[in-house]
Amino acid sequence: MNVVTSLRDLLTRNLRQSGIYIAFVAIVALFAVLTKGVSIGPENLTNIVLQYSYVLILALGMLIVIVAGHIDLSVGSVVALTGAVSAIVVIKHGGPWWAGVLAALAVGLVVGAWQGFWVAYVGVPAFIVTLAGMLLFRGLTLRVLNNISLSPFPPEYQKIAGGFLNGILGGNGYDVFTLVIAAIGIAGFAYSQYRSRQGRLKYQQAVEAMPLFVAKIVLVAAVVMAFAYRLASSRGLPIVLIIMAVLIMTYSVVTTKTVFGRHVYAIGGNLNAAQLSGVKVKKVNFWIFVNMGVLASVAGIVYSSRSNSAQPAAGNMFELDAIAACFIGGASVSGGIGRVGGAMVGGLVMAVMSNGMQLLGIDQSIQQVVKGLVLLLAVAFDIYNKRRAAAAR
Amino acid sequence: MTSPILQMQSITKTFPGVKALQDVSITVARGEIHAICGENGAGKSTLMKVLSGVYPHGDYEGTILFEDEEVKFGSINDSEDKGIVIIHQELALVPYLSVAENIFLGNEQRGAGGLVDWNKTNAEAATLLARVGLDENPVTPIGLLGVGKQQLVEIAKALSKRVKLLILDEPTAALNDTDSEHLLSLLRHLQGQGITSIMISHKLNEIAEIADSTTIIRDGRTIETLDMRGGTITQERIIKGMVGRDLEHRYPEHTPSIGDEVLRIEDWTVHHPTQQERVVVDHATLDVRAGEIVGIAGLMGAGRTELAMSVFGHSYGSRISGKVYLRGREVSTRTVSEAIEHGLAYATEDRKRYGLNLIQDIKTNIASASLHKLSRGGFVNGNEEVKVAEQYRRDMNIRTPTVSALAGKLSGGNQQKVVLSKWIYTDPDVLILDEPTRGIDVGAKYEIYTIINRLADAGKAVIVISSELPELLGICDRIFTLSAGRITGQLPRSQATQENLMELMTKEKELVR
Numbered sequence: 001m002n003v004v005t006s007l008r009d010l011l012t013r014n015l016r017q018s019g020i021y022i023a024f025v026a027i028v029a030l031f032a033v034l035t036k037g038v039s040i041g042p043e044n045l046t047n048i049v050l051q052y053s054y055v056l057i058l059a060l061g062m063l064i065v066i067v068a069g070h071i072d073l074s075v076g077s078v079v080a081l082t083g084a085v086s087a088i089v090v091i092k093h094g095g096p097w098w099a100g101v102l103a104a105l106a107v108g109l110v111v112g113a114w115q116g117f118w119v120a121y122v123g124v125p126a127f128i129v130t131l132a133g134m135l136l137f138r139g140l141t142l143r144v145l146n147n148i149s150l151s152p153f154p155p156e157y158q159k160i161a162g163g164f165l166n167g168i169l170g171g172n173g174y175d176v177f178t179l180v181i182a183a184i185g186i187a188g189f190a191y192s193q194y195r196s197r198q199g200r201l202k203y204q205q206a207v208e209a210m211p212l213f214v215a216k217i218v219l220v221a222a223v224v225m226a227f228a229y230r231l232a233s234s235r236g237l238p239i240v241l242i243i244m245a246v247l248i249m250t251y252s253v254v255t256t257k258t259v260f261g262r263h264v265y266a267i268g269g270n271l272n273a274a275q276l277s278g279v280k281v282k283k284v285n286f287w288i289f290v291n292m293g294v295l296a297s298v299a300g301i302v303y304s305s306r307s308n309s310a311q312p313a314a315g316n317m318f319e320l321d322a323i324a325a326c327f328i329g330g331a332s333v334s335g336g337i338g339r340v341g342g343a344m345v346g347g348l349v350m351a352v353m354s355n356g357m358q359l360l361g362i363d364q365s366i367q368q369v370v371k372g373l374v375l376l377l378a379v380a381f382d383i384y385n386k387r388r389a390a391a392a393r
Numbered sequence: 394m395t396s397p398i399l400q401m402q403s404i405t406k407t408f409p410g411v412k413a414l415q416d417v418s419i420t421v422a423r424g425e426i427h428a429i430c431g432e433n434g435a436g437k438s439t440l441m442k443v444l445s446g447v448y449p450h451g452d453y454e455g456t457i458l459f460e461d462e463e464v465k466f467g468s469i470n471d472s473e474d475k476g477i478v479i480i481h482q483e484l485a486l487v488p489y490l491s492v493a494e495n496i497f498l499g500n501e502q503r504g505a506g507g508l509v510d511w512n513k514t515n516a517e518a519a520t521l522l523a524r525v526g527l528d529e530n531p532v533t534p535i536g537l538l539g540v541g542k543q544q545l546v547e548i549a550k551a552l553s554k555r556v557k558l559l560i561l562d563e564p565t566a567a568l569n570d571t572d573s574e575h576l577l578s579l580l581r582h583l584q585g586q587g588i589t590s591i592m593i594s595h596k597l598n599e600i601a602e603i604a605d606s607t608t609i610i611r612d613g614r615t616i617e618t619l620d621m622r623g624g625t626i627t628q629e630r631i632i633k634g635m636v637g638r639d640l641e642h643r644y645p646e647h648t649p650s651i652g653d654e655v656l657r658i659e660d661w662t663v664h665h666p667t668q669q670e671r672v673v674v675d676h677a678t679l680d681v682r683a684g685e686i687v688g689i690a691g692l693m694g695a696g697r698t699e700l701a702m703s704v705f706g707h708s709y710g711s712r713i714s715g716k717v718y719l720r721g722r723e724v725s726t727r728t729v730s731e732a733i734e735h736g737l738a739y740a741t742e743d744r745k746r747y748g749l750n751l752i753q754d755i756k757t758n759i760a761s762a763s764l765h766k767l768s769r770g771g772f773v774n775g776n777e778e779v780k781v782a783e784q785y786r787r788d789m790n791i792r793t794p795t796v797s798a799l800a801g802k803l804s805g806g807n808q809q810k811v812v813l814s815k816w817i818y819t820d821p822d823v824l825i826l827d828e829p830t831r832g833i834d835v836g837a838k839y840e841i842y843t844i845i846n847r848l849a850d851a852g853k854a855v856i857v858i859s860s861e862l863p864e865l866l867g868i869c870d871r872i873f874t875l876s877a878g879r880i881t882g883q884l885p886r887s888q889a890t891q892e893n894l895m896e897l898m899t900k901e902k903e904l905v906r
Contacts, residue, residue, distance in 0.1 A: 203776040258771050259764045266761055269750035276708060276739065276747055277762040277815070278730040336752050 020329055020378070024345050024352075031356030039356050042234035045227065050161060050306060052351035053240045054079065054299040056344055058322035059329075060251045061295035063343040066326045067255075068288050069268040069335030070119065070126035074111075074133030075296045075322055079315030080141040082107050082300030087150040087310030090157055097157040104297045104304075111137060112293020113286070120285035134319070142312050151309030159239060161306035166236025174232040181237055182228030185245070186221045193217060240302055247298070252340045264288065268335030324371070325350055328378040349374070396461060398423040398558060398589050399444075404455035406439055406448060413439045414453070415613045421558070426580060426590045428604035428621075430597070430635055432860060436613040437593045441560050445479040446472040459558075476557030480547045482566060488536030493518035495535050496550045521549040525579055541572025548579065559583070560591045565599060566694045577603050595692045597628040597899055609634040628899075629892065636862060636891040644867030645839065647846040651870065652683035654721070655854035656737075656823045661715030663696075663703040663878075669711050673699045675878040677715075681823065681854040686845060688865035689858045690894050691875035697858045698742055700875065701825045705739035706732040719822065733762060736822035740812045742831060742858070744805070748812045751801030755793060756782035758800045758811050763819045785814035790840060806837025813844060824848060825856045830864060842868050862891045876900045 031039040086100035118129040166175040255261040266274040329346025331338030399421040406414040446466030504510030518531035565573040663674035681687040702709035706729030726732040741747035782796035789810040874897035882897040
C-alpha cells in the first residue's frame with residue numbers, strides 16, 4: 001500500500017475510534033490554552049495520573065463487561081470494600097502492606113465470583129445483580145469500618161499510589177530513570193509493531209506503507225517522550241503509572257488476541273450465534289465478573305493508598321466514571337463493540353476535563369453538567385454512527 | 394354476485410436484490426372466505442403486508458381498491474380505520490394483561506376525564522367474547538389461556554375494530570384439531586354476519602373444507618384463482634398449482650458415492666421449551682450416510698428446525714429424549730461444544746439472528762467455532778486466522794474486497810458462504826444445513842448447491858432442511874418428510890415427487906393422536 005491509501009485506510013477503519021482521539025487532543029489543547037499551559041505542566045500531568053488512575057483501572061474491567069453486553073454498577077462499592085478490608089489488615093491489625101494488598105485482591109475475587117454466579121448461572125440480569133451489589137458491598141463497607149474512616153496507612157502502602165521511582169540513575173534537574181524507562185517502553189513498542197508487521201508480511205497480508213509505519217512509531221515515541229520528560233522534570237515515574245501500563249498492555253492483549261477475548265466479543269455481538277458456535281457462555285460471563293471484581297480491588301488498593309485512608313463513602317459514583325469512560329471511548333451500549341484504547345482515552349477525556357475545570361476554578365455544579373453533556377453527546381455520536389453504518393449496509 | 398370488496402391490481406414489491414411480488418393481482422368477493430396458498434417464501438405474507446399497510450403506499454407498485462375506492466395506506470392504523478385487520482401467525486398479545494385489556498389495547502375505552510372506563514371495557518369485552526364463542530372472564534390474564542383461545546381473543550380484538558375484512562396468517566398452524574375446528578366454524582359464522590376473510594394456510598384439507606375461492610401464489614406471481622364452491626377442486630389440484638415449475642438446470646449435476654452410515658438419530662422426542670407438555674418432535678428416527686445428501690421436508694411448524702437444533706447441543710426444547718449414534722457409537726450432544734467435538738455442524742436458517750456476528754468481520758466469524766485450531770495457550774494467531782479466511786474466501790467465492798469487512802455488509806448469499814465456511818472449518822462429519830438458500834438469489838443458490846455437492850463428495854454426511862421442495866428434489870439423494878413433529882415417510886430421490894412429498898408433509902394428525 002502506498003502512503004495515501006494506507007493513511008485513508010487507517011482513518012476510515014478507525015473512524016469510530018479516531019473521533020474520540022481527535023476530541024481528546026482538542027480537549028487537551030483547549031485546557032492548555034485556557035490554563036495558560038498549567039494543565040500540561042509537569043506537576044499537573046503527574047497529578048492527573050495519580051488522581052484518575054482508579055478510573056482507568058476500573059474502565060479496563062468495565063469495558064469487558066460492557067462489550068459482553070452487561071453493566072456493573074457495584075464497582076464503586078467494591079472499591080470501598082476492598083480498600084476497607086486492606087485498611088483493617090494493615091492499619092487495625094498492623095499487618096504488612098502486602099498482606100493488605102492480598103486481602104483486598106482476595107475480597108475482589110470473591111465479590112466477582114459472587115456476582116458472576118448470579119449473572120451467569122442463575123441468569124439474573126447484571127444490572128440487577130450489580131445494583132444489589134452496590135448496596136450490599138457498601139453496607140458491608142460500613143459494617144467492617146464501623147462507620148468511621150481508618151487512617152493513616154504506613155508509608156510503604158502509601159507508596160503504591162503516591163510513590164515515585166526516581167533518582168535511581170541520578171539526573172540533572174530531571175530524573176534519568178524515568179526517561180530510560182520511557183525509552184525502553186518505546187523500543188519495546190517499536191519492536192512489537194515491527195514484529196507484527198513482519199508477521200503480516202510473512203502471511204502476505206497488506207501492511208501500511210513503510211513511511212507511515214515509521215511516522216506512527218515516531219509520533220508515539222514523541223508523545224511518550226514528551227510526557228516522560230514532563231514527569232522526569234517533576235517527581236519522576238509514578239509507581240501507579242507502571243501498574244497501569246502493565247494492566248493496559250495486558251488487557252489490550254486479552255481483548256484482541258486471546259480466545260477469551262474473542263468469546264467476550266462474540267457473546268456481546270450475537271449471543272445466539274455465540275452459543276451455537278460452542279462458546280461456553282455461562283463460563284465466560286462468570287469470569288468476566290470475576291475479572292471485574294479483581295480489577296475493582298486493584299482500584300480499591302490504589303485509591304485507599306492515594307487517599308491514605310479507608311472511608312465509608314469511598315468510591316462513590318466511581319462506577320459511573322468507569323461506565324462513562326467506556327461509552328465515550330466508543331463502546332456500544334448494546335454490546336459487542338469497544339476497545340481498551342478507546343476506553344482509556346475516554347477515561348482520560350473525563351480526567352483531563354475534570355482536572356482542567358478544577359484548575360480554572362469552575363464550580364463543581366458546572367463540572368457535573370459538562371461531564372454529563374459529554375457523555376450524552378458521545379453516545380449520541382455512537383448511535384448516529386451506527387445508523388449511518390446500517391444505512392450503508 | 395355483489396361487487397368485490399377488495400381488488401389488488403398488479404402489485405409489485407421489490408426488496409434489495411429480490412422481487413418478492415411481481416404483478417400480483419387478487420380479487421376478493423364480498424362476504425367470501427378466500428384462501429391464499431403457496432409454498433413458503435412464495436410471497437403470501439408480503440402480499441398481506443402490502444395490503445395492511447406494513448409496507449406503506451409508495452413502497453410497492455400497483456393499486457389497491459377497497460370497497461371500490463382506491464386506498465393508499467401509510468401504516469397499519471390506516472388500514473384498520475378502513476376495517477382491514479390482520480392477525481399474524483405470531484399472536485400480538487401481551488401475556489400479562491387481561492383479555493379485555495388486550496382486546497382494547499391501543500383503543501382504550503375512555504370514560505370521564507380521559508381515564509380508562511374499566512366497567513365499559515370489561516362489559517364490551519364480554520360481548521365480543523360471546524360473539525367469538527369464548528367463555529372466559531374478561532379479566533383473566535391472557536397468558537393463562539391456551540393458544541386456541543388466544544387466537545379467538547385476537548379475532549374478538551379485530552371485531553372491536555369493526556372489521557370488514559379479516560386476514561388470518563396461518564391461523565391454525567399452532568392449534569390442535571378441536572381448536573382448529575372451532576376456529577373454522579367461527580369464520581363461517583362471521584361470514585354469516587357479513588365479514589369477509591382472507592386466510593393464508595398450508596393446511597389444504599382445511600382450505601378445501603372452508604374456502605369459497607383459493608388464489609395460488611408461486612414465486613411472487615399469482616398463478617390462478619380457483620373457485621372452490623361445488624367441491625370439484627381437490628387437494629391434489631391445489632398442490633399442482635403450488636409446485637408446478639420446471640426443475641431443469643437449476644441444480645448442478647451430481648453423482649453420489651454413498652458410504653457407511655455416519656449419523657443415526659433414534660426415537661428423538663423434544664418438548665416445547667416453555668409449554669413443556671407440548672410435543673414438538675415426536676419419536677423421530679432418521680439416518681444419513683457418508684457422501685449422502687439427505688433432505689428433511691416439512692411445512693412451517695412441522696418441527697424441522699426444532700429437530701435439528703435439539704440434536705445440535707440441545708439448543709432447543711426441553712425434556713429431550715432419544716439417542717444419537719455417530720458411526721454406530723452412541724454419543725452425547727448435550728452441549729454445543731460436545732456436538733462440535735463429535736463432528737456435528739449446524740448452519741442455522743436464520744443467519745442474522747443465530748448464525749453470524751454481524752458487527753464483526755468475516756475472518757472472526759469464520760474462526761468463531763474453531764478458535765482452538767487457531768490458538769496456542771489461549772492466544773489467537775491473528776495472521777493464521779487471516780490466512781484461513783482468505784483460503785475460504787477463494788474456495789467459497791465469497792465476494793468481498795477483504796476478509797476484514799463486516800459480515801453485516803455482505804449480501805445474503807455471501808453471508809451464507811461465511812456461515813458455511815465457519816462450519817466447514819470445524820471439519821465436521823455431519824453438516825445440518827437449515828434452509829441453506831433462504832433469501833438468496835438464484836445465482837448464489839447454484840453456488841451453494843455446488844458447495845453442498847462438494848461436501849458430499851468429500852465424504853461428509855449432509856442433511857438439508859428446506860421448505861422448497863424443488864430444491865430438495867434437485868439436490869438430495871433421499872428425503873424424509875416431517876409432519877407435526879413426526880417422520881411421516883422417506884423417499885429416495887428416484888421415487889420422490891413434489892406431489893407425494895406434499896401429501897406426506899400434510900399427512901394429518903390422525904396418525905399422531
